[in-house]
Amino acid sequence: MENDRQGAAPSADVQRRLYELMVLMKAADDRLSKGIASGELQCVYWPPRGQEAIAAAVGVCLRTDDQLVTTYRGLHDLIGKGVPLVEIYGEMLGRQVGASRGKGGTMHIARPESGVAMSTGIVGAGPPVAVGLAMAAQRKGIDRVTVVSFGDGATNTGSFHEAANMAALWDLPVVLLCQNNLYGEMTPVEHTMKVETIAERAQAYGMPGVRVDGNDPLAMVAALEEAVDRARSGGGPTLLDCVTFRFRGHYFGDPMAYIPAEQMAAAQLADPVPSFRAALASTGICSEHELEELDQAAVAAVEEALATVLAAEPASADELSRDVYADPTNCPV
Amino acid sequence: MDEQVMSQREALNLALDQALAADERVLLLGEDIADPGASGPTKGLSTRYGADRVLDTPISEAAILGAAIGMAMDGFLPVAEIMIMDFIGIAADQLINNAAKLRFMTGGRVTAPITVRTQVYGGLGTGATHSQSLEAWFMHIPGLKVIVPATPRDAKGLLTSAIFDEDPCLVLETIRLQGQRGPVPLDPSFSIPLGQGEVKRPGTDVTLVTYGRGLVESLNAAAALEAEGVSAEVLDLRTLVPLDVPLLLECVSRTRRAVVVHDAIQFAGPGAEIAAMVQEELFDVLEAPVLRVGARFVPNPGSAALEAQVYPSVDRIVSAVRRTLGKPAAEVGGDV
Ligand SMILES: Cc1ncc(C[n+]2csc(CCOP(=O)(O)OP(=O)(O)O)c2C)c(N)n1
Ligand SMILES: [Mg+2]
Numbered sequence: 001m002e003n004d005r006q007g008a009a010p011s012a013d014v015q016r017r018l019y020e021l022m023v024l025m026k027a028a029d030d031r032l033s034k035g036i037a038s039g040e041l042q043c044v045y046w047p048p049r050g051q052e053a054i055a056a057a058v059g060v061c062l063r064t065d066d067q068l069v070t071t072y073r074g075l076h077d078l079i080g081k082g083v084p085l086v087e088i089y090g091e092m093l094g095r096q097v098g099a100s101r102g103k104g105g106t107m108h109i110a111r112p113e114s115g116v117a118m119s120t121g122i123v124g125a126g127p128p129v130a131v132g133l134a135m136a137a138q139r140k141g142i143d144r145v146t147v148v149s150f151g152d153g154a155t156n157t158g159s160f161h162e163a164a165n166m167a168a169l170w171d172l173p174v175v176l177l178c179q180n181n182l183y184g185e186m187t188p189v190e191h192t193m194k195v196e197t198i199a200e201r202a203q204a205y206g207m208p209g210v211r212v213d214g215n216d217p218l219a220m221v222a223a224l225e226e227a228v229d230r231a232r233s234g235g236g237p238t239l240l241d242c243v244t245f246r247f248r249g250h251y252f253g254d255p256m257a258y259i260p261a262e263q264m265a266a267a268q269l270a271d272p273v274p275s276f277r278a279a280l281a282s283t284g285i286c287s288e289h290e291l292e293e294l295d296q297a298a299v300a301a302v303e304e305a306l307a308t309v310l311a312a313e314p315a316s317a318d319e320l321s322r323d324v325y326a327d328p329t330n331c332p333v
Numbered sequence: 334m335d336e337q338v339m340s341q342r343e344a345l346n347l348a349l350d351q352a353l354a355a356d357e358r359v360l361l362l363g364e365d366i367a368d369p370g371a372s373g374p375t376k377g378l379s380t381r382y383g384a385d386r387v388l389d390t391p392i393s394e395a396a397i398l399g400a401a402i403g404m405a406m407d408g409f410l411p412v413a414e415i416m417i418m419d420f421i422g423i424a425a426d427q428l429i430n431n432a433a434k435l436r437f438m439t440g441g442r443v444t445a446p447i448t449v450r451t452q453v454y455g456g457l458g459t460g461a462t463h464s465q466s467l468e469a470w471f472m473h474i475p476g477l478k479v480i481v482p483a484t485p486r487d488a489k490g491l492l493t494s495a496i497f498d499e500d501p502c503l504v505l506e507t508i509r510l511q512g513q514r515g516p517v518p519l520d521p522s523f524s525i526p527l528g529q530g531e532v533k534r535p536g537t538d539v540t541l542v543t544y545g546r547g548l549v550e551s552l553n554a555a556a557a558l559e560a561e562g563v564s565a566e567v568l569d570l571r572t573l574v575p576l577d578v579p580l581l582l583e584c585v586s587r588t589r590r591a592v593v594v595h596d597a598i599q600f601a602g603p604g605a606e607i608a609a610m611v612q613e614e615l616f617d618v619l620e621a622p623v624l625r626v627g628a629r630f631v632p633n634p635g636s637a638a639l640e641a642q643v644y645p646s647v648d649r650i651v652s653a654v655r656r657t658l659g660k661p662a663a664e665v666g667g668d669v
Contacts, residue, residue, distance in 0.1 A: 042637070044458050094458075094636030105460030105635015121462035122420060123392050156391030158423070184392055186370025192391035258369045315636035320643070324631055333600050333630050 021056040025076040027298040047248040048076040053272040055080035057220030067146040072107035085305035102315025124157025134172035153184020168205040171236035199241035214242030215272040344485035345374035348492040351521035362388040363414025398427035415451040432501040433476030461632035466597035483548035490525030528575030536566030539590040547594040554650035599627025621657035
């Protein structure tokens with residue numbers, strides 16, 4: 001099933017908001033990357049640069065109480081779902097102000113107030129948990145939707161297939177959101193699956209599977225709205241195969257020798273952030289002046305958050321004695 | 334025997350290379366193990382031996398180990414890689430219920446002599462799901478062999494033995510040791526029998542019983558102890574199953590004091606078994622209880638500064654040794 005952006009385009013406000021989120025995600029990535037590269041910042045990082053359109057669409061299509069389960073490559077998803085930058089950077093850089101007070105680290109950020117249920121470091125670990133969150137909502141009779149984000153590579157795990165089957169079987173309010181960036185670590189997607197699209201895997205479970213241009217925020221909004229509506233109204237899960245690219249490789253510092261130069265060049269031409277910026281200018285939804293303001297506001301917000309984090313206390317040693325169990329006296333040693 | 338100084342990563346690579354060259358039955362499978370993506374010990378091998386013998390797999394840990402078992406049942410010698418030890422949970426069923434038990438359950442008629450290589454992270458700020466030393470889980474499963482090399486030489490010799498061993502072997506490669514260099518025999522027939530520990534530093538006052546990355550901290554602690562007149566012996570077990578009980582008991586009978594050091598969590602860790610065995614066998618000889626220095630009982634924190642407090646350190650080992658010698662631990666400032 002191909003999504004061809006049926007229905008009315010989102011309002012000018014929504015489009016502006018999409019760009020605002022995308023440019024913030026990009027600025028957050030750029031600043032972190034610059035800091036790690038220069039040695040100013042020390043942390044592990046799996047950059048989502050290039051995948052902003054998907055996360056921005058999630059941001060505008062979900063309610064705050066809708067749940068998101070994401071992965072280690074989650075900077076953009078977390079921003080889209082409304083996690084304050086200070087909590088994200090703070091967690092990555094091991095500060096008290098981090099979402100988990102420095103105990104979780106880059107891969108394990110959660111923020112219930114924003115509807116971020118968890119981030120997973122184990123590939124494929126998210127979909128089964130999303131099934132559970134959706135079961136909980138169904139049982140409680142609340143119209144909450146759970147979106148679980150994962151990569152193309154994750155669709156080769158048993159967990160993905162087990163969860164997809166259950167989600168379809170029980171008509172659960174889930175959206176299986178595959179951010180298909182064409183690689184799992186250093187391995188191209190076509191080396192690890194016989195099917196041509198991830199979308200077609202949905203058929204095996206009896207749910208709709210839709211391939212979407214993951215670099216086009218408007219196509220993403222259209223596809224997500226449909227999937228979220230279906231889930232919210234009891235119609236069950238949808239698998240979205242959002243085709244995109246990651247410009248910085250698997251981890252920050254990845255030499256990317258395995259990416260053919262032509263593929264990278266073509267992907268860069270389709271970079272969602274400048275492309276959408278140009279589209280907004282050409283449709284007249286934003287003036288150049290407005291776009292510049294949004295760009296500058298993003299950079300300023302990132303700088304302010306980083307300054308706050310760098311001035312914050314490092315994770316405190318007492319944290320090692322807290323949160324292992326509800327009652328610390330249950331620790332045997 | 335000709336030797337060459339190389340890193341542990343290169344030594345493992347050489348063992349795999351020579352095994353692939355020596356025996357058609359050997360093949361490798363795992364995630365991102367083929368060129369151009371390979372960066373660890375498998376680098377270059379798919380180029381040399383072809384995608385037929387160095388198989389890049391989908392991210393499917395259970396199927397990787399299951400497939401290795403199936404091939405091994407039919408005479409192949411598969412070397413499967415689980416990229417990071419924390420991911421082994423997904424594949425553990427294949428390892429503990431199939432590989433480990435087939436020989437016994439079939440009265441010896443069916444066996445699965447696979448080798449599973451996996452890397453232990455930790456100390457890299459990767460957080461709770463990418464840093465665990467889970468060897469104790471597998472020591473608890475009859476039928477599995479558990480191997481933890483610490484030096485480049487041992488890495489080559491033990492991996493070679495594991496590949497050609499008749500039983501399923503789990504080889505833990507410690508990421509923080511991969512860059513360490515040392516002399517390695519180049520002869521393809523060089524191997525180290527499983528179940529032989531090695532004294533890595535002689536000493537008379539106390540035995541530091543260790544393996545894997547614990548060896549580095551133990552040797553550093555022994556050097557620090559020497560400065561205060563304490564002679565610490567360092568015993569590297571090298572394999573946890575089979576366990577070199579004779580050497581362990583011989584060392585501790587001589588020094589009459591022992592401290593077990595490992596990166597695995599101390600509580601219910603490998604050191605608990607080792608300490609219990611030593612105390613059961615040598616109660617009358619021991620001058621002090623056998624102490625353990627392992628990781629704290631806490632999921633590994635993301636913050637690198639907090640993480641550094643979780644693992645054994647020279648200070649903690651030195652303090653434990655001082656306790657076994659009846660000296661105040663505080664003099665060194667440790668926190669055992
Ligand atoms: C169970 C498991 N196996 C392997 C890994 C190592 N690993 C981390 S990311 C990754 C690639 C995942 O690819 P994909 O699902 O496409 O997500 P992407 O990183 O491209 O966003 C792998 C193999 C892991 N974290 N968990
Ligand atoms: Mg991917």
